[in-house]
Amino acid sequence: MEIKRISWNGMETFNTHENLIMEILAERNAVVHSTVNGTINQMKVIVNYEVHINEKWQVNAVSINGHLDDEFISWHYLFASNRWLTDDGGKEFPLGYYDIDISVSPFTNTLAINRLMLKVGEKKTINVLYFDVLEQRVYIASQCYTRLDQQLYRFENTEGDFMAEITIDEDGFVINYPKLFKRL
Template identity: 30%
Template sequence: MAVLTLNRSIRWRGLDLETIEHCHIIANGRDTRIRGTIIGPDFGLFYRLKLDENGHTRTVKIERTDGKTLELFADGAGAWSDDRAEPIPALRGCVDVDIWPTPFTNALPIWRSDWADDQPVSFAMAWIDATDFSFKRSEQIYTRLDATHFRYQSADFAAVLEIDADGIVTEYPGLFTQI
């Protein structure tokens, strides 16, 4: 994995849920910090992620505008705990997080891996629905098709994602578009 250095803002429009998102990423080689805000038709939320120097998720905090908060911690090696330091066995082995409804978290496994075209790579993701705070383990497969396209597959879903030079989704067919 190359050292990631970024200081950039991105915006997406959600096509399915009619959301708008603003996200800011600061990556300096020591860690990566991501802050995002998503406004939906009947919800609003703020999320924060911190990744370690290896691109592994270490903290996830999601706060909804109704005041409810979800905070999870990871050790970078696949063990997760909640804000009371209670282990979460269901997420054991997950290094990355995938938050719905944002296309941003698709960048995490893309950033963390060395890619060859048409070589699928499997990931165990901590999948979080930020609208209701449910979470589960999700097995996902990413396949780099070329420098700007990845096939994403999960249990019952597949899509070809278009990414920019920073590995960030620009088009997620039917779900999100960068604006």
């Protein structure tokens, strides 16, 4: 088993620190454990998440637990039978695979970047299961990735109200996400 450890600090309104541990298992499957701790927009945030991914960087399961000030949050999703399912039989999403995006972490950009394997100049729009931690809701969002060069991607939400150029390392992990996250 191989272990990869990464840490990021939040920037500007994200006064956070994240420690991530990725356990690479047999056949290149992996389990990621991470903790995000700090304040965002003056709200105390503690978020623990676990993501199970396969060798193609597709997410098979995601579990998120934490506190926003004194409110507890908890989501558990499993991808099975071509759909995302909750462990409590709650909200259902349309059939099909969706990447995930956890609003308080740059790691989920790594998932999409490594799964898409874009060539320089190539652009791809994807749907994601978006975990908006601060608003405490989960919904489907459309996002676009464009590979600008070997280590630079443009990330946009398709509603047009957000765009960032993200620098990655040779393994696709975020190094710099302007105004939000910086790798230590």
